[in-house]
Amino acid sequence: MKGQEPNIDYAVVRSRRSTVDIIIERDGSVLVRAPEWVNDQQVEKVVQSRQYWIYQSLAEWRDLNATRVLREYKNGEGFLYLGRAYRLRLANNQDAPLQFQQGRFMLRRDLVESGDVATAKAAFRDYYIARGLDRIGQRVAYFAPKVGVEPTDIDVRELGHRWASCSPTGKLAFHWKCMMAPQTIIDYIVVHHHRDHTDAFWNEVDKVMPEYRERKEWLRKNGAGLDI
Template sequence: MSETLSVPGLDGIPVQLRRSARARRMSLRVGRSDGRVTLTLPQGMSERQAGAFVRDQAAWVRRAVAAVPALRVVRVGGSVPLLGRDVPVVAGSGRAARHLGATIAVADDVQAGRRVQALLLSLARTHLAASVDRYAEAIGRRPAKLSLRDTRSRWGSCSSRGALMFSWRLVMAPPEVLDYVAAHEVAHLLHMDHSPRFWTAVERLVPDYAVHRAWLRTDGAALHAIDFTG
């Protein structure tokens, strides 16, 4: 059962306590997409010690929570980012959402957000597969598999067997950012590390990759704050 700590000076922000037998010291984390504050602490450490630790970090916690992007709910009458541009979501007919170029049309009911999500998932697969194919051909390697997930901690990964995984939310980012992540993971087919030779391989594929990497750091959290559940 999770514990919640209320700490003076946090303006009512709750802190979730997570006890870990593997933890050797306390660590404090603020979720970049949901603003959830979690304190991991070793087994046996008291709430008094935990509270004192958080109080010392109160100013940082308040700043980090304030910087979390506001939740954005996808519904008819609103909009959703697609390849870096906000696309209006309008009322339509049929069971599936449709991308009509300038708009996304979807039935105006409680499933609207989920249907738009399904459309974006399909578009993400199309765009990421095309990018991966292009970069894989450039390096002369083929991935074993390509899958999509809704990951929070990483935008993509490459397994030791050459299976690539991407966050489908990349389809909401500018296309150059999506391309960079595809190139990054394809480069891992050559080098399964982040050594200088790996980054040299990425730079050969995407010479201005640093710009797109920076975009993910500054703006990527906003993509996770988009809610399709209605």
């Protein structure tokens, strides 16, 4: 569902939450998360009352994304994994499209020389997905009982502008780009992205991760750089 105020386009998502929340997504879009019982007119009033904050946040988003790093697929380029940058080396004789050996990413040279950048990107994406299923799965298993949730399934895949999502059935999905962030930030994403953000939920989050606000701010400032 979509609504519009002067110069502000926003999407509305309703769920079994208790308050109206406005967030700026990774792609710069404005999302209003509202309780099921809140009608369109009430949503518009909330958006109107927070126009200054929305304009300010969108300006910050533009500034942060102006520093996005555009990486090239050539020897010596740095690619992120778990918060650290590792150099790329193009390999001549290698069966797998991408491997990680001796502190370097080894990318099959023919993927680059063919000019098919999409294939080279897919090699990194597949690598992060494979590693993410294991590592993120372990972190979900660790944190879920601490914050009182019971996920039904876990997936790592392309999620567009979302870092993670939770379906009504409790299935968690995480963006493969999460694997480019430091482990502390991955933990924040794991803890934060659940369907029902009640006061009780945040109380539990504060207990197991009292510095979650700092991690949230790190992700806001550095998220645009987590890309290939």
